[in-house]
Amino acid sequence: MARERAVVVGAGGISGAWFPPLKSEGVDVVAVVDLNLEAAQRRIAEFSLDAEPSTDLAATLAAASPDFVVDLTVPEAHCEVTCMALEAGCHVIGEKPMASSMDEARRMVATAERTGKLYMVGQSRRWDATHAVVARTLAAGEIGALTSANCDFYIGAHFGGFRDEMDSPLILDMAIHHFDLVRFFTGADPVAVYALEFNPAGSWYRGDAAASCVFEMSDGLVFTFRGSWCAEGCHTSWNGDWRFIGDRGTLILEKDGTPWGERVAGDEGFHRPLESVTVAERVEAPAGQHGALVEMLRFLRTGEKPQTECHDNIKSLAMVFGATASSSRGGRVTIDA
Numbered sequence: 650m651a652r653e654r655a656v657v658v659g660a661g662g663i664s665g666a667w668f669p670p671l672k673s674e675g676v677d678v679v680a681v682v683d684l685n686l687e688a689a690q691r692r693i694a695e696f697s698l699d700a701e702p703s704t705d706l707a708a709t710l711a712a713a714s715p716d717f718v719v720d721l722t723v724p725e726a727h728c729e730v731t732c733m734a735l736e737a738g739c740h741v742i743g744e745k746p747m748a749s750s751m752d753e754a755r756r757m758v759a760t761a762e763r764t765g766k767l768y769m770v771g772q773s774r775r776w777d778a779t780h781a782v783v784a785r786t787l788a789a790g791e792i793g794a795l796t797s798a799n800c801d802f803y804i805g806a807h808f809g810g811f812r813d814e815m816d817s818p819l820i821l822d823m824a825i826h827h828f829d830l831v832r833f834f835t836g837a838d839p840v841a842v843y844a845l846e847f848n849p850a851g852s853w854y855r856g857d858a859a860a861s862c863v864f865e866m867s868d869g870l871v872f873t874f875r876g877s878w879c880a881e882g883c884h885t886s887w888n889g890d891w892r893f894i895g896d897r898g899t900l901i902l903e904k905d906g907t908p909w910g911e912r913v914a915g916d917e918g919f920h921r922p923l924e925s926v927t928v929a930e931r932v933e934a935p936a937g938q939h940g941a942l943v944e945m946l947r948f949l950r951t952g953e954k955p956q957t958e959c960h961d962n963i964k965s966l967a968m969v970f971g972a973t974a975s976s977s978r979g980g981r982v983t984i985d986a
Contacts, residue, residue, distance in 0.1 A: 652677040653949055656713055656739075658706060658730050659721030660688040663744055666773075667719060668696040670939035674946060679713045682706050706730065710737040716949060717742060723811055724821065728753035731768055732760045740767045742945045746825045747959065747966045754966050758959050767948060769941070769955040770962040774826045774888055775833050776940020778931050783891070783908050784834050785929035786900060792912055792926060793897030795835055795870050800827045800889040802876035807853065816856040817846060817973050819878045824860065824972070827874055827889050829957075829965035834893070837866035838964050839984040844972035852879040862972045864984075900926055 653676050657664060660683040671678055680701045683689040689702035703709045710718070710733070718734035720727055720743035728748050734741045735757075747770050748754040761768040774780060787795065802823070812818045832838060842864045846857035859877035866872050876889075891902040898912025910926035935943050944955040967986040975982040 653717065653946060654679050654713065654715045655717050655719055656680045656682060656706075656709055656715045656734075657692075657700075657719045657721060658682045658734075659723075659726075659744075660685070660692040661721065661723075664692055664721050666938045667721060667942070668692065668698070670935070670942045671719070672696065672698075673939075674942060676942075676946070679715055680709045682709050706733060707737075710734060710739065715739055717945060720744065724749045728757055731757050735760045735764045735766045735768060738764070738766065740945070740949065742769050742771055742941060745770050745772050745829075745962075746821055746969060747962050749821075751963075751967065751970050754959075754963050758963055761959055767955070768959040769945060769948075770957045770959065771938055771941035772826070772829045772957045772962060772965065773937040773941055774830050775957060776934070776936050776944075777888070778933050778936065779902070779905060779908065780830065780833065780888070781934075782929050782931050783893075783900065783902055786908060786910075786926065787834060787893060787895075788836070789927075789929065791898065791928075792893065792895030792900050792910060795837075795868075795893060795895050797871045797873070797894045798831050798835060799873045799892045799894075800831065800875075801885050802827060802874070802887075802889040803880035803883070803885045804878055804887065805881040805884065806878050813853065814855050817969075818854050818856050819858050819876055820844075820846060820860055820862075820969055820972050823878060824862075824874060824876060825965060825969050827876070828864075828968040828972075829962070830889070831864075831866070831872045832965055833956075834891075835866070835870060835872075837868055837870045837872075839864055839866055839968045839971065839986075841865040841981055841983045842968065842971045842975050843981050844975040846973065846976040849877065849879055854879060857976070860972065860976070862975075864968065898923075898926060 717740040844862040864872040900910035914924040915922040971984040
């Protein structure tokens with residue numbers, strides 16, 4: 650079977666998470682494109698790639714005719730890069746967030762539809778064996794019908810670079826993971842949101858680095874997110890610390906540990922008797938960006954649609970911009986993907 654050919658666009662820090670699985674999965678990286686030619690050259694040398702460095706994406710796509718493009722650029726460039734690649738006849742897998750506005754995201758979806766090419770977002774937290782355990786346990790009804798889901802995210806992250814200058818660094822660049830995860834965990838989609846973004850005293854970010862959000866989800870589920878990217882000490886997991894409440898019990902995931910929970914075991918007493926939740930079996934599989942890449946390659950080889958194909962992932966992005974709109978308007982915002 651012929652090796653899939655890929656062009657990687659963006660040679661920044663996140664590319665270091667993509668080149669190893671591209672190599673291990675046997676993908677032929679034919680070019681690395683970056684505005685900084687030396688950055689592209691460094692990545693090619695670092696990972697011993699037989700690839701051409703370039704600063705001109707259009708010319709590279711025309712010359713290389715890759716099967717797919719890996720978009721690792723900053724969010725503001727995602728729409729231009731993705732649409733150019735789709736128009737050139739390439740499938741695309743890109744880093745999150747999908748776009749820097751809903752208008753851009755809709756343009757990307759429309760371009761994928763018009764060209765007949767697939768665009769998926771590498772929403773890396775979905776490909777985590779522990780997260781799959783949570784999703785299967787909830788789907789099995791171990792705590793009954795879900796009524797609420799809560800996520801706390803508190804990290805003091807001194808990145809430097811573009812995040813320090815974003816208007817909404819927490820919501821747009823990080824909370825997109827947690828917003829997408831609640832959809833993955835529960836199967837629910839967003840309906841409306843109340844949110845407050847703010848920038849705490851002592852923050853080293855220009856924009857709002859903290860937020861509290863309450864989402865109304867389909868099937869009556871309520872999802873609460875609280876977080877900060879300038880919270881020093883007592884950090885949560887990067888994946889967030891989670892509590893799921895059903896009408897018969899509770900499931901908890903903290904510090905990326907083993908999910909655990911309790912459910913009602915009888916109908917008498919001030920506090921009902923409880924028993925341990927039966928947690929789904931853990932199944933190991935490629936994680937993070939590697940897992941996303943495996944789904945892209947499966948699509949190329951079998952036609953099976955990836956779970957984070959753009960028509961699905963735009964719903965997670967809509968949660969982001971619904972939250973920022975709610976904060977700026979000071980009230981409830983209906984979410985329309």
